[in-house]
Amino acid sequence: MEAIYHGVLHALGQQQPPAVKAIHIARNNLDANPSAKFGAVELTDGTIGLTYTKLGDALDQLQDASRYQHYCQQPITELAKLYLSNEPWQQVLGSGALNALSQWLLQQQEFQYPDAVDTLELLKIEAGDRVGMVGYFPPLVKTLTEQGTPVTVIELKPELAREDGPLKVTMDPSELQHCQKILITGTTVINHTLSSLLPHCRQAAQVALIGPSVGLLPQVLFDLGLTAIGGRVILDGPRFLERWQQGEKWKGAAQRYSLAQR
Secondary structure (H helix, E strand, O other): OHHHHHHHHHHHOOOOOOEEEEEEOOOOOOOOOHHHHEEEEEEOOOOEEEEEOOOOOHHHHOOOHHHOHHHOOOEHHHHHHHHHOOOHHHHHHHHHHHHHHHHHHHHHOOOOOOEOOOHHHHHOOOOOOOEEEEOOOHHHHHHHHHOOOOEEEEOOOHHHOEEEOOEEEEOOHHHHHHOOEEEEEOHHHHOOOHHHHHHHHOOOOEEEEEOOOOOOOHHHHHOOOOOEEEEEEEOOHHHHHHHHHHOOOOEOOEEEEEEEOO
16 A cells, blocks of 8 residues: 555655654553554654554554654654555554654644544445445444345455345455445555455445544545545544543544545
8 A cells, every 4th residue: 555655755745743752552451441452653742643453463563562662752754664564563553653644734734624424424325226345334234234225245254254135245355346335444554455455446436434543634545546534533632542541432532524525
């Protein structure tokens, strides 16, 4: 996903962003803490970029703080270079850095995030549509299948493949070519699989990327062919970090947003 990395760095140009203040990775009660699957890159001005940590063995590797603590007080662009790596833990940190850098750039533009709309509304689902999903979204699958809308889910685990009424779970991403509306998890940006999925989405009328780890510059994502995005922006860094550390919900500290390509 070099296009994402270079897109964000191109937008930065000659501007001098803040340095890395801290890298926040969960360390306690990793199985019981719902926040453990997310990490954060904090800049010296308080800007925060989120990332998803349960990618392969990334969270286990990141328990060794010596892997990344030396990036603190360094330019955020140095940490962002890790995104180009093939190692999951480095992709996780690099993605968080690109998100933090994107959030800082948007703040310089005084960008105003609109509140999130319902995910199904974001996809603009119509009668006769087949909905494709990369990543399993249980509440949405339940809603769609109960109303008779056919759903295709792309899954990595062969034991989960099945066909059950309007639901089809498969490992074959080419099945997305039969879908008119497609929903993709934001983790595909982190693990670099988004680029291999998008060619199968060219015929779809709507292709949305969603998840808390979606925090990149919107135009960089739209330039890839996505039509809509939904993510999180941290509004109150100290409150977010306190709630994240306690495994509490982020209400009041973060805003869910969604944007559609115009």
